[in-house]
Amino acid sequence: MILEVAILYIKDNQEKDFENNMRKASKIIAAQKGYISHEVKKCLEKKNKYILLVNWKTLIDHEHIFRNSKDYQEWKKLLHHFYEPFPIVEHYKSIKYE
Amino acid sequence: MILEVAILYIKDNQEKDFENNMRKASKIIAAQKGYISHEVKKCLEKKNKYILLVNWKTLIDHEHIFRNSKDYQEWKKLLHHFYEPFPIVEHYKSIKYE
Numbered sequence: 001m002i003l004e005v006a007i008l009y010i011k012d013n014q015e016k017d018f019e020n021n022m023r024k025a026s027k028i029i030a031a032q033k034g035y036i037s038h039e040v041k042k043c044l045e046k047k048n049k050y051i052l053l054v055n056w057k058t059l060i061d062h063e064h065i066f067r068n069s070k071d072y073q074e075w076k077k078l079l080h081h082f083y084e085p086f087p088i089v090e091h092y093k094s095i096k097y098e
Numbered sequence: 099m100i101l102e103v104a105i106l107y108i109k110d111n112q113e114k115d116f117e118n119n120m121r122k123a124s125k126i127i128a129a130q131k132g133y134i135s136h137e138v139k140k141c142l143e144k145k146n147k148y149i150l151l152v153n154w155k156t157l158i159d160h161e162h163i164f165r166n167s168k169d170y171q172e173w174k175k176l177l178h179h180f181y182e183p184f185p186i187v188e189h190y191k192s193i194k195y196e
Contacts, residue, residue, distance in 0.1 A: 002142070003137075003139055003149075005149060019193050019195070020195075022193070023193075023195060039101075039192075040193060041101055041190035041191060041192055041193065042190060042191055042192075042193055043188055043189070043190050044100070044157065044188070044189040044190065044191060045188050045189065046188070049188075050190075051101075051103060051190050053151075059142065090141055090142070090143050090144070090147075091141070091142040091143065092139035092140060092141050092142065092148075092149050093139060093140055093142060094137075094139055094140075095117050095120075095121075095138060095139065095140050097117070097118075097121060
């Protein structure tokens, strides 16, 4: 399992519109191959900051299959215009203890 | 419920020692008032980067009760010397839809 992490900064005064579009976009991501679960949360300390956390079965499910899909075009259309700067997305895995 | 998020950068070549100490420290955090769950994960893209996610019942449980406790001194002793730079910790809450 891979955790996708994106810290999102939303353009001033667009937080409510972003939240509404993210609610629509949640249905898109939840329907993808390899999707396990996701959360979108709002920062308490900075009003235009959010975090997106998505659990995927594999990195390929996110980076290759989802990002090359038609659904991703829909996701982009709903969300990408809210971001400034454009987010860096990273992936995390559980620590393996020997 | 409040999600604590800390992005952690570990000093070069200290990743294994950090992981071992974090395993010990996990028992400390799991015993705190208001603790719900936590995860520590390793970044795939940057070798010395980790994320700590902790779910707390309230912000006070984390910021006041835990940080002013004796256990926090133990937590610090186990972990803080690995960080460079010292992490910014932020808190996130669920989005409320009207």
